[in-house]
Amino acid sequence: MSSSPNINKLLKFLSHPLTIGAGIIAGFIIGLYSKESAAAIAPIGKMYLSFLNMCILPIIITSIISGLAKLIRTPELGKKLPKIASSFTIMLFIPSLAGVLAASVGKPGKGLSEADMDALGRMVSEQSGASEQGAGGMVDFLVGIVPWNLFDSLSKGQTMSIVFACIFIGIAAGYAKNGAIDDMIALVDTMGEVFNILFNWALYLLPIGICAVIAEQMAGLSLSVFRIMFGFITLIYLAMVLLVMAYAVAIWRSAAVTFGQTLKAMRQPLFLAFTVDSSFIAIKSCLDSLEDELGVDRKIAALIVPFTMVANRQGKIFLFSFTTMFMAQLYGIDLTFSHYAVIIIGASLAGMAAPGGGPMLVPSIAVILSAVNIPIALAYVIFTITGPVVDRVLSTFTVQGSCLLATLAGSKGPSSTGTKEK
Amino acid sequence: MIKNILQILALILFTMPNSATAATVQADLAGIIGSGQLKIAMAAADLPPYINMGQDRDLSGREREIAQDIAQELQVELEIIAAKTFSEVIELVASGQAHVGLSNLTITTDRAQKVIFTKSYRQLGTTLVLNRLQLAAKGLAAGMEHMAELKETDGKLAIIGGSSYEAAARFHFPKAELVNYPSYRPMLIDLAAGKLLIAGGNSGTINHLLKEMPNLNIKLQSFSVSTRLDHIAMAVAPGNDHLLAWLNSYITIRGEKLK
Numbered sequence: 192m193s194s195s196p197n198i199n200k201l202l203k204f205l206s207h208p209l210t211i212g213a214g215i216i217a218g219f220i221i222g223l224y225s226k227e228s229a230a231a232i233a234p235i236g237k238m239y240l241s242f243l244n245m246c247i248l249p250i251i252i253t254s255i256i257s258g259l260a261k262l263i264r265t266p267e268l269g270k271k272l273p274k275i276a277s278s279f280t281i282m283l284f285i286p287s288l289a290g291v292l293a294a295s296v297g298k299p300g301k302g303l304s305e306a307d308m309d310a311l312g313r314m315v316s317e318q319s320g321a322s323e324q325g326a327g328g329m330v331d332f333l334v335g336i337v338p339w340n341l342f343d344s345l346s347k348g349q350t351m352s353i354v355f356a357c358i359f360i361g362i363a364a365g366y367a368k369n370g371a372i373d374d375m376i377a378l379v380d381t382m383g384e385v386f387n388i389l390f391n392w393a394l395y396l397l398p399i400g401i402c403a404v405i406a407e408q409m410a411g412l413s414l415s416v417f418r419i420m421f422g423f424i425t426l427i428y429l430a431m432v433l434l435v436m437a438y439a440v441a442i443w444r445s446a447a448v449t450f451g452q453t454l455k456a457m458r459q460p461l462f463l464a465f466t467v468d469s470s471f472i473a474i475k476s477c478l479d480s481l482e483d484e485l486g487v488d489r490k491i492a493a494l495i496v497p498f499t500m501v502a503n504r505q506g507k508i509f510l511f512s513f514t515t516m517f518m519a520q521l522y523g524i525d526l527t528f529s530h531y532a533v534i535i536i537g538a539s540l541a542g543m544a545a546p547g548g549g550p551m552l553v554p555s556i557a558v559i560l561s562a563v564n565i566p567i568a569l570a571y572v573i574f575t576i577t578g579p580v581v582d583r584v585l586s587t588f589t590v591q592g593s594c595l596l597a598t599l600a601g602s603k604g605p606s607s608t609g610t611k612e613k
Numbered sequence: 614m615i616k617n618i619l620q621i622l623a624l625i626l627f628t629m630p631n632s633a634t635a636a637t638v639q640a641d642l643a644g645i646i647g648s649g650q651l652k653i654a655m656a657a658a659d660l661p662p663y664i665n666m667g668q669d670r671d672l673s674g675r676e677r678e679i680a681q682d683i684a685q686e687l688q689v690e691l692e693i694i695a696a697k698t699f700s701e702v703i704e705l706v707a708s709g710q711a712h713v714g715l716s717n718l719t720i721t722t723d724r725a726q727k728v729i730f731t732k733s734y735r736q737l738g739t740t741l742v743l744n745r746l747q748l749a750a751k752g753l754a755a756g757m758e759h760m761a762e763l764k765e766t767d768g769k770l771a772i773i774g775g776s777s778y779e780a781a782a783r784f785h786f787p788k789a790e791l792v793n794y795p796s797y798r799p800m801l802i803d804l805a806a807g808k809l810l811i812a813g814g815n816s817g818t819i820n821h822l823l824k825e826m827p828n829l830n831i832k833l834q835s836f837s838v839s840t841r842l843d844h845i846a847m848a849v850a851p852g853n854d855h856l857l858a859w860l861n862s863y864i865t866i867r868g869e870k871l872k
Binding site for chain 2: 305308309310311312313315316521522524560561564565566567568569
């Protein structure tokens with residue numbers, strides 16, 4: 192399809208980082224200084240996010256089915272599987288260790304002022320009743336992950352169940368002997384391509400969409416939260432920056448590119464995850480960056496990235512160990528060696544597939560808190576008030592973790608791109 | 614003739630005992646008004662918002678305001694007799710040392726054997742407060758649905774000494790170690806410090822203090838005991854029917870303002 196030069200200019204302008212940056216700044220200004228305007232443009236942001244979500248689920252489905260079917264039909268998987276499994280397992284524990292370390296060094300739960308404790312106490316009191324939710328965790332996760340009805344899961348957007356089903360469909364397609372299976376995989380690829388095109392079109396409207404989304408979020412944000420939880424929020428951001436950079440170094444060492452190229456490749460997926468506060472919406476961008484700029488086998492990436500974003504949520508794992516440490520400090524609980532072990536293992540297992548964000552995470556972290564004898568109620572308050580601020584940076588870290596796993600498993604090595612630093 | 618009339622009048626007076634009693638009550642109420650002084654017994658306790666005890670042990674708060682209002686209505690001077698406990702308030706009234714007991718008193722059958730209560734001017738729920746850390750450590754949970762397990766606890770349970778909650782605590786928590794406190798404030802502070810497992814008392818004061826010291830909510834969890842409602846009333850000595858009737862009228866007129 193040919194397009195006029197004017198349209199090309201417009202599209203180039205809309206996709207320019209400065210234009211997107213201007214959209215973000217405009218969103219901040221509108222949200223902070225004109226709540227009425229933020230409310231007026233909020234529907235645009237909602238429509239935009241819905242459209243991105245509409246595209247991303249088919250992309251996840253087609254990527255996994257096609258990627259896995261192709262992978263099964265090549266001898267690569269047998270060789271890659273041990274490395275994928277070991278990398279996956281090791282990476283479960285890195286964020287939980289980092290969370291314990293960050294809280295031990297920063298001590299965010301110590302020395303809160305009386306005014307801050309009063310404010311927290313008021314919030315605990317206001318939400319009493321909703322606080323004592325039962326613990327969820329691994330059992331609930333395992334029970335919930337198997338879809339009772341795939342079409343029901345699709346209609347409800349139950350991503351975990353959909354990914355679970357797609358993995359099995361992909362494996363089955365890989366082993367199918369029917370001669371028409373290639374046509375089916377080609378059809379799946381074509382459907383994926385259609386939604387990729389739609390998604391790319393939607394990205395041209397990112398400056399407008401992100402302006403509306405951020406304006407609405409800023410308008411609803413209570414600035415007093417920053418004061419009360421300043422140490423908690425600051426430490427999480429600091430730790431996330433360090434971890435994202437550490438993972439960038441690991442990606443660089445695994446991929447056949449320079450460090451600068453690594454940062455450039457990761458720029459868009461991380462930026463997208465941070466601005467729209469969703470790791471899933473960054474999946475398409477991750478797959479493109481991994482294949483085009485980091486030389487990762489698309490089949491491997493198409494399997495690893497969506498799967499790890501569902502079942503190796505690096506950000507949530509960090510949040511769980513860090514928050515448990517924060518609460519132990521606030522309650523003055525002296526942790527023993529076995530407590531630390533429980534926190535690290537518990538956060539890895541409970542956080543790896545914890546659904547949702549904000550207060551929805553309480554049932555998942557309740558398992559760890561109960562094991563360390565920490566009351567659950569405060570977790571509800573912490574997640575409720577800090578969620579709008581910290582969830583986006585945690586999603587960004589999850590994206591970086593998924594890309595690192597995909598690079599470790601699917602990097603084609605120096606010969607593929609020929610851009611390795613000499 | 615005059616002798617016959619006097620005999621008939623004497624017969625009427627002897628066959629109308631109610632009229633005779635009324636004369637006594639009128640004398641009692643009239644006695645208060647005549648002496649120009651109303652003696653009201655009040656527990657010297659920190660029971661906000663109902664009774665606040667200042668540093669020099671002077672009493673203020675909602676009950677003091679009501680006492681002042683009653684004295685003003687009767688156009689007499691008010692004398693507050695400070696009692697050490699709520700039980701002592703009842704004793705002071707029963708022994709005639711005070712005209713009225715006004716101290717956020719709960720109507721109980723035991724107390725009603727010694728004094729006569731006015732109609733209730735306030736209803737208060739009972740609140741149990743628990744230390745969240747100790748609950749988590751003992752694997753217990755708060756709430757009416759967990760009362761059966763809580764009643765089996767052998768932990769320390771705090772109540773206000775000499776209050777109506779003492780007997781209730783002994784009955785419902787037979788295994789718990791009861792600890793008496795003079796007022797709610799130190800009780801809640803000790804509970805938050807982990808020296809106690811449970812504390813119980815009137816919902817009005819506990820909720821007031823948890824709002825006044827909101828940071829305690831981080832360590833404490835409270836819930837209302839829906840099966841118990843305390844009826845708060847004033848107490849007068851037996852036989853003071855007119856004073857009792859006057860106070861009931863006062864309660865009817867003031868209504869919601871006394872709550």
